[in-house]
Structures are given as C-alpha cells and as structure tokens.
Amino acid sequence: xxxxxxxKQFIVMVGPAGSGKTTLTASFGKWLEExxxxxxxxxxLDPGVEELPYRPDVDARRYVRVRDVMEKLRLGPNGALIVSxxxxxxxxxxxxxxxxxxxxxxxxxDTPGQMELFLFRETGPAxxxxxxxxxQVAVVLIFDPTLTNRLVDxxxxxxxxxxxxxxxxxxxxxxxxxxxxxxEGSEDLLSPDLTALxxxxxxxxxxxxxxxxxxxxxxxxxxxxxxxxKVSAIxxxxxxxxxxxxxxxxCTCGDLT
Amino acid sequence: xxxxxxxKQFIVMVGPAGSGKTTLTASFGKWLEExxxxxxxxxxLDPGVEELPYRPDVDARRYVRVRDVMEKLRLGPNGALIVSxxxxxxxxxxxxxxxxxxxxxxxxxDTPGQMELFLFRETGPAxxxxxxxxxQVAVVLIFDPTLTNRLVDxxxxxxxxxxxxxxxxxxxxxxxxxxxxxxEGSEDLLSPDLTALxxxxxxxxxxxxxxxxxxxxxxxxxxxxxxxxKVSAIxxxxxxxxxxxxxxxxCTCGDLT
Numbered sequence: 001x002x003x004x005x006x007x008k009q010f011i012v013m014v015g016p017a018g019s020g021k022t023t024l025t026a027s028f029g030k031w032l033e034e035x036x037x038x039x040x041x042x043x044x045l046d047p048g049v050e051e052l053p054y055r056p057d058v059d060a061r062r063y064v065r066v067r068d069v070m071e072k073l074r075l076g077p078n079g080a081l082i083v084s085x086x087x088x089x090x091x092x093x094x095x096x097x098x099x100x101x102x103x104x105x106x107x108x109x110d111t112p113g114q115m116e117l118f119l120f121r122e123t124g125p126a127x128x129x130x131x132x133x134x135x136q137v138a139v140v141l142i143f144d145p146t147l148t149n150r151l152v153d154x155x156x157x158x159x160x161x162x163x164x165x166x167x168x169x170x171x172x173x174x175x176x177x178x179x180x181x182x183x184e185g186s187e188d189l190l191s192p193d194l195t196a197l198x199x200x201x202x203x204x205x206x207x208x209x210x211x212x213x214x215x216x217x218x219x220x221x222x223x224x225x226x227x228x229x230k231v232s233a234i235x236x237x238x239x240x241x242x243x244x245x246x247x248x249x250x251c252t253c254g255d256l257t
Numbered sequence: 258x259x260x261x262x263x264x265k266q267f268i269v270m271v272g273p274a275g276s277g278k279t280t281l282t283a284s285f286g287k288w289l290e291e292x293x294x295x296x297x298x299x300x301x302l303d304p305g306v307e308e309l310p311y312r313p314d315v316d317a318r319r320y321v322r323v324r325d326v327m328e329k330l331r332l333g334p335n336g337a338l339i340v341s342x343x344x345x346x347x348x349x350x351x352x353x354x355x356x357x358x359x360x361x362x363x364x365x366x367d368t369p370g371q372m373e374l375f376l377f378r379e380t381g382p383a384x385x386x387x388x389x390x391x392x393q394v395a396v397v398l399i400f401d402p403t404l405t406n407r408l409v410d411x412x413x414x415x416x417x418x419x420x421x422x423x424x425x426x427x428x429x430x431x432x433x434x435x436x437x438x439x440x441e442g443s444e445d446l447l448s449p450d451l452t453a454l455x456x457x458x459x460x461x462x463x464x465x466x467x468x469x470x471x472x473x474x475x476x477x478x479x480x481x482x483x484x485x486x487k488v489s490a491i492x493x494x495x496x497x498x499x500x501x502x503x504x505x506x507x508c509t510c511g512d513l514t
Contacts, residue, residue, distance in 0.1 A: 016373035018339045050333035066334050076307035077323050077334040078370030082275045113335030114371045116273035121403060146378060152423040159416045159423075162472070165465055166409040166416075207479065208422055214475040215419070222468050 008135030012109045015142030020177040024233040025110040026054040031239045041104035046112045047084040058098045063091040085117040096130045119167050128168045138249040139172035145181045154189035154197055155212040158219050171249045179230035190228040194220040265392030269366045272399030277434040281490040282367040283311040288496045298361035303369045304341040315355045320348040342374040353387045376424050385425045395506040396429035402438045411446035411454055412469040415476050428506045436487035447485040451477040
C-alpha cells in the first residue's frame with residue numbers, strides 16, 4: 001500500500017492563533033533531526049499561512065489557499081477560513097495518500113492557524129483518525145503565556161487539554177510556548193503536582209473556584225492530563241522534556257478511547 | 258458620567274467560527290424587541306465581518322478592519338485577524354465610552370468570528386470586565402450541531418462552558434444553534450440531567466470515558482453549567498428558553514468570581 005515507513009510517529013501541533021505552532025514545528029523538527037538523528041517529515045495543514053519557516057513535504061496549500069477562496073468566492077477572511085478548512089476535508093484522500101508515502105520516522109503536522117476550525121469542525125477529528133491508521137499519534141496543545149496570568153487560567157489550560165483529547169480521541173500534551181515571557185509565580189500554576197494550585201484556589205471565594213478545585217481533583221488522578229511543559233521554540237528550552245513526554249505517550253498510553 | 262441606561266443587561270455572543278453568532282445576535286435582538294417590547298442596542302466587536310444582518314449601534318470596524326490590516330501591514334488572514342483583535346483592545350476606551358452611552362435596556366454584543374481570539378487573548382476578558390462596570394453580563398456560548406455527534410462531544414461542550422466562565426469571569430449559557438440540524442439521540446446528550454449521559458459513558462471503555470464520567474459528576478453538582486439550550490436563529494425555536502435562562506443568570510447568580 002504505502003511506500004513509507006509503516007509505523008510513523010505523528011506529532012500534531014494544535015493551538016490557538018498566534019500560539020506559535022508553525023515556529024515550534026520548525027524548531028522541534030530541527031531538534032529531532034540534529035539532536036536525535038531522526039528523519040522528520042513536515043506536513044502543513046494550514047491553508048491560510050503565507051510563509052513557513054520549514055520546507056513542507058506535504059502542503060495543504062497545494063489544494064486550498066485562503067486568499068484564493070476569499071477572491072473566488074468573494075468571502076471575507078472569517079468565512080474564507082471556515083470554507084478553506086472544510087475544503088481540506090474533501091481533499092483528505094489525496095493529502096493522506098501523500099502523507100502515507102512519507103519515508104520519515106517522525107511526521108510533524110502543523111494545523112490551521114485557528115485552533116477552533118480544527119477542533120470544533122469535522123476536519124481535525126477526521127485527519128487524526130486517518131493518522132492513527134498510519135501510526136501513533138500525539139497531539140501537542142500549544143498556548144502562549146497569556147494563559148498563565150491567573151489561577152483560573154491554569155485550570156482552563158487543563159480543561160482545554162481534556163477538550164482536545166475528547167474531540168481528537170488522542171492523547172495530548174499541553175505546552176506553554178514563548179516560556180521566556182512567563183511571569184513570576186507561574187511555577188505553582190504549571191506544576192504537574194496540582195496540590196499547590198488547589199490550595200491557592202481554595203483561598204478564592206465563589207462558585208467557580210469551588211468547581212475548579214473539584215475538577216482539578218479529578219484531573220490529578222489521571223496522570224498526563226496534569227502535565228504542562230514550558231517550551232521556547234526560539235531558545236530550544238523544554239524541547240528535551242517535550243521529547244521525553246512524547247515518548248511516554250507513545251509507549252504507555254496507546255489509544256485513549 | 259454616562260447618558261445611557263445605568264444598569265444595562267449585556268448579552269455577549271461567543272462561539273467558534275461559523276457557529277452563527279451574528280445571525281443569532283440579529284434574531285434574538287429582534288425577538289426581544291418584538292416579543293418582549295425591550296429596546297435593544299447592538300454592538301459589533303468583530304473587525305473581520307463583511308456584512309451584518311443587524312444595524313450596529315456601536316461598530317468595531319469604525320476603528321479596525323481586518324481587510325485594511327491585511328493590506329497595510331501586508332499580513333495573511335491568520336496574522337491580520339490576531340493583530341486586529343489585539344488592536345481592538347487599544348480602542349477599548351472609545352468603544353466602551355460609546356457603549357456606555359447607549360440608552361437601551363439590553364445590549365447584545367457580537368464578538369470576533371474566531372472565538373479563540375476573544376477567549377484566549379486579552380481582548381475578551383478586558384471587554385467583559387468593562388461591561389461588568391456598566392451592568393450585568395451573561396455570555397451565550399454558541400456551538401453548532403457538529404458538537405453533538407458523539408457522547409464525548411457532550412462532555413466537551415460542558416467543559417468549554419467552564420473554560421469560558423473561567424476566562425471571562427462571567428456566567429455563561431451553552432446553546433446549540435441550528436438545532437433543526439440536530440441528529441437523533443441528541444436529547445440524552447443535551448439533557449440538563451446528566452444521568453443518562455453518564456450511564457452511556459460508563460458503557461464505553463477507556464481512560465477518557467472514565468474521566469469524563471467523573472468530570473460530569475462534578476459539573477452536575479453546579480446547576481447552570483449542565484444546561485444546554487437548543488436554538489434556531491432562523492425559525493426562532495428556543496429563543497424563549499434562552500430568554501428565561503438569561504433571567505435566571507441575571508437574577509440569581511450575580512458575579513461568579
């Protein structure tokens with residue numbers, strides 16, 4: 001069937017607009033090649049990106065480009081983005097065929113600029129399901145330091161991880177990119193041991209804080225969901241930890257669903 | 258200070274691209290005017306929208322337009338959307354001043370096409386915090402029926418509601434728009450009584466299903482978070498239920514944080 005490697009390891013970069021998916025795709029790919037000696041395939045599934053800091057082996061823009069959709073269908077940027085990501089689904093057979101032929105050990109998949117188009121429409125779950133037929137899949141869920149400013153953000157981060165896992169039926173790792181911009185006090189918020197975070201939340205009043213503590217109690221019982229890795233795509237900080245955690249995902253978890 | 262009504266009721270429409278925020282803003286506004294006799298002010302905070310089915314009393318495009326940002330800064334649609342929503346924050350003083358002068362009982366706020374730009378950057382929380390100084394705020398979190406296809410989607414919906422509440426520090430109501438497109442079997446998934454959903458999930462195997470059941474147990478102890486309203490912005494179905502639930506939010510909950 002495929003001339004490519006039989007059991008690929010997929011790393012799917014998912015995150016809101018501006019979180020740094022594309023930069024991390026380039027820098028983590030380079031790190032895997034240079035520090036670990038792997039061959040890495042690059043897949044761009046963002047039909048709206050203008051310039052890429054890596055050379056994609058498979059590129060969604062061969063089939064769909066947001067700028068073309070804006071012009072041809074006379075749509076605004078909002079509408080064109082939606083239509084473009086939905087169009088990707090129609091081209092899934094060609095794209096998946098190209099991807100299955102890649103000869104690399106690791107395949108890093110860069111997803112649409114807007115996370116919600118991948119997460120809350122059909123395109124994301126459909127592609128992930130195809131990737132699972134070709135190998136093992138780990139989702140890397142990327143946020144920037146804005147999501148670490150307040151106690152409740154630390155809870156929102158973990159909940160978003162669960163949402164991604166539920167929607168994509170795949171294990172996911174939360175990372176905070178641009179970690180050089182992290183403020184003080186973020187250690188307790190991002191620690192895999194959720195105790196300190198829960199204690200701080202107990203000091204807050206209100207229904208939401210109560211609920212947040214109870215949700216964290218549930219999450220803390222489920223290992224990986226509570227881990228947050230700090231990464232800088234620019235300095236390379238945290239890439240080793242991300243790599244180690246990916247190994248854990250591939251080795252121990254298998255299929256979550 | 259303000260020549261407008263002193264205690265406004267804000268309804269903030271938030272939802273992923275394509276969920277129907279703009280259509281619902283128009284149809285729910287009209288319903289409030291025609292069926293309840295209220296005066297309704299319309300605020301457009303989406304700098305990327307091309308056409309509106311309502312006449313905005315306050316319009317973010319007076320200050321920022323995504324198409325202009327694309328041209329002037331030579332950005333692609335992804336980058337221009339991010340920059341535009343961040344620019345809104347800089348124009349918050351003018352926009353909030355315009356909004357505070359509105360004489361209406363209800364103010365419906367239509368938010369950027371991409372939910373994540375409002376939810377995961379600083380613009381959304383900052384505007385909501387300003388609205389709270391002018392009156393009472395309820396967030397309406399809108400999804401389309403894609404998010405009701407599977408059992409786990411019903412869990413993801415409730416988790417997204419919590420994420421919105423945590424980020425925006427405001428009570429929110431989840432609605433499924435375009436409910437005429439709902440598939441069979443969605444009743445159990447959307448019921449405020451989460452028992453049926455939990456029972457079904459217990460029949461599924463896997464770590465995620467286990468965790469989902471435990472999360473739902475927590476959520477079901479916190480009233481409103483479990484409610485999902487089915488609405489059709491086109492036929493008007495569910496608008497009365499949305500109105501009733503908004504009243505509940507304004508009357509009983511006050512500030513969640």
